[in-house]
Amino acid sequence: MPPHRNPRHFVRFITSDQTSLKIPKQFIKDNRNQILLNPVLLIVSDDKVWPVGWTVTGDGKVWLQKGWLEFSEYYYLKFGHMLRFKHLGKSISHVKIFNPRYEEVCKFRPDIPESSKQIVEYQPDSRCFSVTVRDSYLQSSWLYVPVKFCRRYLTGYNKRAKCVLETSHGGRWGEVDCMVFESFGKLCGQNWKKFSDENRLGVGDVCECELISAVEKVMKVTISKA
Template sequence: MAAQDGPAGRKALLPISFFKIILKTNLQTLKIPKKFTERYGGGLSNPVFLKPRHGTVREVYWTKQNGEVWFQKGWKEFAENYSLDYGHLVVFKYKGTSHFDVLILDQSALEIHYPSCDQNLDYESDDEESDENLGEWKDQKPNQKSPLLSPQPHKKKRGENSAAQRSSLSLNRPMGARAQEVAEAFISSKSNPFFTVTISSYDLVRRTKGVPALEGYIENIDKYVKLKIGKKRSWDVKLIYRHTANVRRILSAGWSLFARESELQLEDVCVFELISRKEEKPIFQVHVFKRRN
């Protein structure tokens, strides 16, 4: 166990942990326990580095106000990426050199299922097309605009898919209580597999969107998929495969066009239903559940 100098020459043992309960008031900024900052604050760099399990190290900048240390720049984005909500508990394990391991528990006191990849990463690829290069996607109509309907989860009918069957069709356990609620209520009319995601601020400004691994459903190569809303609107989006521990699949070129033209908003929940597994271009029917105001 490592030691670090504390006030008045005291030796502070590492690692050391503290936790914070998430409230609506600390999703924008987060106050660090005073006793921790008194003992370790003198050695903290700015920014510090947060590392969730199965996640990527993130930089968070802090400020000092009236002798208290607050996480500010970068904390809001961290909270959004991991869908932190009222009642979540976040455990910070300080390992020294300004690095924290982070453990996140949901309202049921169980550890969350972390995203398959961080949603704010910008992946570069020599063959990755620009979103503005629309010539390859002839079936798209960039100027077409229509209000996006907000479908509701299908109501369960007597004798229809059981909860266990629905669970077996879901390809991920989504982040956030509302996304989990939508996934649990969703019923595919043809027993198609599906995954569920919550739209974050990064999804609306970046060119990429991390999605589940889709193992056994789509071969492990880069390829285009078709995203459909309703019967007439569709977009071709490049699905990139990355054989790494944290990142497996990324919706890339064409994603921002899809998000913009389908008028996705922060905290919308999307169900991606795999309705066709054609080798040349798998098709996902996208069901959008608008955020609650």
């Protein structure tokens, strides 16, 4: 009996600094109409969505080309990295990236709820981070905060602390709760809800948070509307 083949998955290894990536012939054969009639979208485990253009060479091979170099550089793809593609329909695929020892490079911790995946920018030792507001935040009245930022500047070894939020327009909201868990932190409580409501936070808005006083735990929040 021939081995079971899943037409919705394929794996590719990075063998050099590639400006394009060949899609397996069998995968194209199984999904040709869906792949070639629609724009390619790659959804990575960090929840970012990448549009990538495909091209067909004279011998009939299909390659991901336009935008692939930017994708590769963003995730620092090097020799030995493995990419696992899961076809989600049309030309949309979910991509998991693994290092040469097959540990996933780009993913979220399993103890963070699926609905809480975020687009977060934060560099270690930085007093700033930015986070994109999701619907789940608005429904439950909280905002994701990187756990390292929480422990370093807000809660220390405690699980809960108070902080003060200040907008770029000078308004202040005090006694905002900050709670830290094993792998993420959050701003919450009545004053956070008040901050969210009065600043009319909506899905897709970006909150850029900067610690301006470590003693008083004051953070300036600059809101960029979607």
